[in-house]
C-alpha cells in the first residue's frame with residue numbers, strides 16, 4: 001500500500017489526507033497538538049477544522065514527525081506558507097531520501113519572495129524533479145464532503161506529477177498534471193490576494209460588475225507576473241488560474257474572501273485578524289507578491305491596492321476612487 005505523510009492537521013491537510021485514503025493510500029498526519037491527534041485517532045474526526053466529518057480508517061495521526069515520515073513515498077506539506085521554512089528544517093532530516101515532496105500551500109515567502117516549491121527545494125535539499133505542487137479550486141470543506149472537484153499536480157518531471165495524480169485520484173477528486181510549476185504556484189498564491197479584493201468589494205456593497213472586473217483584471221495581472229517569471233500563459237486559463245479565482249472569489253467558504261468582506265464592512269485589520277480562525281494566506285502574501293512584482297518590474301495595481309488597504313490602512317473607498325481614476329489603457333496592457 002502507498003504510504004503518505006501529511007504534515008499539518010488544518011482544514012486542507014486533513015481533507016487531502018481523506019482524499020489520499022479514499023484513493024487507497026495509508027496516511028499518517030502529523031499534528032502539533034496531542035489533543036487533536038487523539039481526537040483524530042480515537043474519535044475519527046478533526047473537531048477543530050472539519051467538525052462533523054468522519055475520517056477514513058486509513059488516516060492515522062501522530063505528534064512525532066519521525067513516525068509520520070517513516071517509509072513515506074509521498075510527503076505532503078500543509079502548514080502556513082510563512083512557517084514552512086522553519087517547520088521543514090526540523091522535518092527534512094527525518095524524511096526518506098527518495099520521498100516525493102508535495103506542496104499544498106498557496107503563498108509566497110515574506111522577505112525572500114520565494115515560492116513554496118523553492119523553499120522546499122532549498123530546505124530539504126531536494127531537486128525540482130522530487131518536488132510537486134497540488135493546486136486548483138479546492139475548498140477544503142467541499143472536498144471533505146466528497147463533492148466533485150478538479151485539481152492540478154505540477155512538477156518539473158511529468159512522470160512524478162503522474163505518480164502524485166494516481167495517489168490522489170478518486171471518484172470525486174480529479175487531478176490533472178502540468179509541468180508549469182511557476183504558473184501553477186503563482187495562480188494559487190495571487191488568487192488569495194484577488195479574493196481579498198473581491199471580499200472588500202462585497203463588504204463595501206459593490207455589485208457583480210465590480211467583482212467580475214476585479215477577478216478578470218486580477219487574472220490579467222497574475223498572468224503578467226507569470227510571463228515575466230517564465231510561466232506559460234495557458235496555465236492561467238486553467239484550474240490553477242481561472243479555476244481557483246472563480247472558486248475563491250465566489251465562495252463564502254474562502255477565508256481570504258471572508259477576511260476581505262470583513263475589512264470592506266469597516267472592521268480594522270486587528271478586529272478582522274481576531275475573528276479569523278484559520279490561515280488567510282493573502283494577508284501576508286499580498287506583500288510578498290508585490291515584492292515579486294517589483295523585482296520583475298511588473299505592474300500589479302490590484303495587489304498594490306490590497307497591500308495599501310490591508311497594511312497601510314487606506315480606506316477602501318479612497319482606494320476604489322484611485323483605481324477607477326488610473327489612466328485609460330488597452331486591455332492587452
Ligand SMILES: NC(=O)c1ccc[n+]([C@@H]2O[C@H](COP(=O)([O-])OP(=O)(O)OC[C@H]3O[C@@H](n4cnc5c(N)ncnc54)[C@H](O)[C@@H]3O)[C@@H](O)[C@H]2O)c1
Nearest residue numbers: 009010011012013078079083104105106138139140278279
Ligand atoms: N483550506 C483550504 O480550503 C485550502 C485549499 C487549498 C489550499 N490551501 C492552502 O493550504 C495551506 C494550509 O492551509 P489550511 O487551510 O490547512 O490552514 P489551516 O489554518 O486550516 O491549518 C493550518 C495548520 O498549520 C498548523 N500550524 C499553524 N502554525 C504552525 C506552525 N508555526 N508550525 C507548524 N504548524 C503550524 C495549524 O495548527 C494547522 O494544523 C495554505 O497555504 C492554504 O492556502 C487551503
Ligand SMILES: O=P(O)(O)OC[C@H](O)CO
Nearest residue numbers: 136137138139254255256
Ligand atoms: O479559504 P481560502 O481563501 O484559503 O481558499 C481555499 C482554497 O485555496 C480554494 O481553492
